[in-house]
Amino acid sequence: MKIIEKPTYISLFSSAGIGCYGFKLEGFDCVATNELITRRLEVQKFNKKCKYESGYICGDITEDATKNALYDQIALWKKREGLSRIDVVIATPPCQGMSVANHKKSETEIVRNSLVIESIKVIKQINPRFFIFENVPAFMKTICTDIDGEHKSIASAIENNLGQAYSYTSRVINFKNYGACSSRQRTVVIGVSKDYADEVSPLELYPDLVKERTLREVIGDLKPLKEFGEIDENDIYHSFRPYPEHMRAWIADIKEGQSAFDNVDDNKKPHRVVGGKIVINQRKNADKYTRQYWDKVGPCIHTRNDQMASQNTVHPCDDRVFSIRELMLMMTVPYSFKWVETDFNILNDLPTEQKRAFLKKEEIKIRQSLGEAVPTVIFQSIAKKIKSALKHPPLNTATINKLVSSNKLSEVDNLRDFIINNPMNLSATTLGKIAELANTSRTDNAAFFTSKTLITEMMKALPDTDKDIIRILEPSVGVGNFLPLIIKKFEGKRIIFDVVDIDEHSLEFAELILQHYNIPDTCTINYIHDDFLLHNFEEKYDYIIGNPPFFKMKSTNKLLNVYRCNAINKATTNICSFFLDKAINLGNYVALVFPKFLLNTPEFAPTRSYLSEKAIECIIDFGEKGFPGVLVETLAVFINNLSRPSNTRVASITHGKYLSQSQKYIFDEKLPYWIIYRDSRFDDVCKKLDFNVFKVFRDRQITNTLLSDSGDVRVLKSRNISDDGKEIINLSDYDSYINYDAIKGLAVSEYLDRDDVYLTPNMTYKPRVMRKPKNCVVNGSLAILIPKKDIVPTDKQMEFFSTQEYREFYQIARNYQTRSLNVDACSVFFYGLLREKDKKSPITEKFIEEDNNVQLTIFEYMK
Secondary structure, X not given: OOOOOOOEEEEEOXXXXXXXXXXXXXXXXXXXXXXXXXXXXXXXXXXXXXXXXXXXXXXXXXXXXXXXXXXHHHHHHHHHHOOOOOOEEEEOOOOOXXXXXXXXXXXXXXXXHOHHHHHHHHHHHHOOOXXXXXXXXXXXXXEEEOOOOOEEEHHHHHHHHHOOOEEEEEEEEEHHHHOOOOOOEEEXXXXXXXXXXXXXXXXXXXXXXXXXXXXHHHHOOOOOOOOOOOEOOOOOOOEOOOOOHHHHHXXXXXXXXXXXXXXXXXXXXXXXXXXXXXXXXXXXXOOEOEEOOOOOOOOOOOOOOOOOOXXXXXXXXXXXXXXXXXXXXXXXXXXXXXXXXXXXXXXXXXXXXXXXXXXHHHHHHHHXXXXXXXXXXXXXXXXXXXXXXXXXXXXXXXXXXXXHHHOOOOXXXXXXXXXXXXXXXXXXXXXXXXXXXXXXXXXXXXXXXXXXXXXXXXXXXXXXXXXXXXXXXXXXXXXXXXXXXXXXXXXXXXXXEEEEEOOHHHHHHHHHHHOOOOOOOOEEEEXXXXXXXXXXXXXXXXXXXXXXXXXXXXXXXXXXXXXXXXXXXXOOOEHHHHHHHHHHHHEOEEEXXXXXXXXXXXXXXXXXHHHOOOEEEEEEEEEOOOXXXXXXXXEEEEEEOOOOOOEEEEEEOOOOEEXXXXXXXXXXXXXXXXXXXXXXXXXXXXXXXXXXXXXXXXXXXOOHHHOEOOOOEEEEOHHHEOOOOOOEOOOOOOOEEEOHHHHOOOHHHHHOOXXXXXXXXXXXXXXXXXXXXXXXXXXXXXXXXXXXXXXXXXXXXXXXXXXXXXXXXXXXXXXOOOOOOOOXXXXXXXXXXXXXXXXXXXXXXXXXXXXXXXXXXXXXXXX
């Protein structure tokens, strides 16, 4: 069996194949193409799009037979060509129900728009490395019927079905800015499978911005056509399309930019004669019968480009609509593209009458296909970038570490030479990973590699700006992972970067690695080797974006007090807090990666307090997916210093949750900390409970060295508590004991003989509560709940903690955290006791932290 060497794609709703012809030009093999209308599929055959005849699939994609034909074709390629996986699926579903150009809307729009869902089904089944959607600007907001039968936005449908498997972005682009001479805004969605998404971001696959081309530059060299029916003898597709001769007077005298309706003489305005009187035609669109400008970009090309009464169809100087060849050039369709099986040269040699007969038969079909098409250059540009990405398959951390070791890249000189010479022709992304992993000081500076998946999500959430010139600060730039995607985000702007790092080698490597990217001339990067927290910045920035270091500073570090002088939160010793505080003072808009414990730990209570007064526009919860292999949960917080608090978008990458929350609601000051996933279900449980009834104790002194399988005192652990909290479970090879002598002096000994306190496991989303027996203690896997005001919970109240209702509530109360699930001084608030009657309001108690209820953080304990 031979192994396929060319990249592959499948095209859905492919029409005549004009757009995806760009993939053919870049050397892709088309495994299968699906189109409903036979004559359009024939055009694809004329261009030899597919290798096998069975690859041309004419049929309704909603039918299983059509989808099965697609899947059978993939199986054929696997058998005959050694295909392992489809590289790209392109879907350009019909947009009649979405497009503003269509004034007549039908009752079946939602079902028709649900052809998008058929594409999603195919993508889920095929699992390509990349997918592309192209459609109208309103595409992502348009309502469709999802796989689950519910009406929802297409954006929600894509996220619900593909969001866990793909990193994707949606952009509304104007084709005129990316190589086409046609002003047409469209939505382009690009998805990258998660196994490739850290190698290449979908943002990087969009076409690069190019200078607009005018009609004069694109079609100005073609022969002028002045006579009705005139055909260029050298190009059958460049002809004067005839129309009723009396209409010529309507456009003969108008200048560029003018419409026939601008004529003073009513006889020269588009009209009918009814009963001997002139009746001026209705002008539904302002651009009917409008002559185009030579020195401006071409208009949007619609399906009825054969009529002067359509939108922007009149040639800049000839009294006619644009010819097929002119439209092809505007849409970047190359001369090699065939509309019929007969060769172009043979068509040109036909007698004039046969040429006219040919055009009479084929012209309208060709024009309609052009009006529906994506300019060839758009998909060709994307194909070229995907092809380049496929040449650099992702390398895992283990492989990179071997490269670092075998090439001795931990030595600065070796690493510098490796990046400059790139002997293995690695991608810029891989070079960045190598530079980070080879940097022996990365642990000291907590400079872990920031993945493109994480940065892509941040760029999606980052707001655009109307400013032409923007200043951006990256406070801990490392090897520059953020910069290429920020540049793509603000494409077309004049960007001035100040990038800071305390590690001079990181800055040097960042500059070298960025040379492997196509950095536009409109971008200036100023490299600053300094401590961000000590550097004197003279002006404010439009954006501060980055991933500051996370680590606890030692109390002996002389810089700690220096940093605290200018800090807002002076209680913490975590350096990330100082970065955030300074960024808030310097930036109009701040978007930083941060440890997830910002949401809830006591040490960040001052930070939450001041941030609650600012406009937190978005929180992206990455959970443990932010930095694979690093056991820390992270989030990204987006702060608009120029706005007032309103709504906060909350996104959970791990759970696929996307919410728009009232900031006041999730930052409720009566709560002990932020509850970003708060909802009506959470509030319903809150009404059933009285909160703030316990204090908490957690042992941090009993270690395994003090324990044995027999002894004087039983040491209970989390698994000893039954799932319903009603009994102590004995477990062989698990149960532990401690001697009286060993327990003396330990803080937990205070609770040895007490049975008026209660036990609950730490680090679980299966809470349960039981009364503590006498003559036993607990280790750190169990928390001791101490009732306030001599409260004695009833059996019914304790049983409620084991219910599914409370456990679901508890997950929200803990913000779905996975790493910081110990019951601490803040979270113990939510161990509420069941009421006889529901409260009117969810939260009536206000959390007040008591001195004797404060727990040490894990960092303070380790210190």
